[in-house]
Amino acid sequence: MKPMQYTLEQLNTMPPEAFEAALSGIFEHSRWVAERAARMRPFGSIDALYAAMCEIVADAGAERQFALIDAHPELAGKAAVQGELTAESTREQSGAGLAHCSQEEFDKLQRLNEAYREKFGFPFILAVRGYDRAGVIANFEARLNNARSDELRTSLEQIYRIARFRIDDLVTG
Template sequence: MKPVQYDLQALGAFSRDAFVSTLGGIFEHSPWVAEGAWERRPFADIDALHRAMCEAVEAADPSLQLALIDAHPELAGKAAIRGELTTESTREQSGAGLDQCSPKEFAELQALNREYRDAFGFPFILAVRGYDRAGIIEQMRRRVRHDRASELRESLAQIYRIARFRLDDLITH
């Protein structure tokens, strides 16, 4: 089910609290990103809004960026099993078929999640839209061999892709 959609001009007229309340979930459990973008209103288009939000992350202290990365759930991880994902994450993971893993796929995802977290200290993040389970597993296998600095940048790049998908779902065109 698609979320309620908003007109970009209407969003631009929202109070800070209403804007943050509406867009606070675009970046997983990190309403500070929407708050940082609010100052840059009005937005000419979704690209400008997305850019403002990404720039808020880029300008943030590295510890806050890491907290944003850590706010993301593991793919087919414990939060998914317990039903604790946000509505957006649930929709994204189920859209990629992660709620339909075979026992073998699930075991491999769990092992790769552990290996990745052990290697980098944060969860594996992938904008899963457009991927199937096999593609996601392949990405995990490939990226677990990277260095930490590369994965920090890649994680933020994936978060920016996720945010764009979420904005496209939320804002009318």
């Protein structure tokens, strides 16, 4: 199911609460980003909206950034199995074929999720658009070799990519 779309002009002129609700899914379970962005309007372009939202996260401090990272679901994890993903995450994981894993792939993803969380203390994050299941698994395996500081940085970079995809799906010129 495709999300409702808004024009940039609509977003710039709607009441703050409506703006926040419209953009609340851009950063997973982190409405605070949209709340702060609402106070920065009007935006001259979709790129300016995206840049402002990313800057809000970048300036939020380590504790809030970690909470944002930790708010993301595991890929093909418990939330997916139980149907508890956000609409955005459901679309993204399904688009990468994660809803159609073989039992072997599913078991491997569960082991990778567990190993990653044990090593780094937060879920593996990948902007899965453009990946298939094999690509997701290969990326997962490669990143398990990284240092925690590298993974924190990479996770935020991936969150920014996810946000861009979500904004592009939601906002029209």
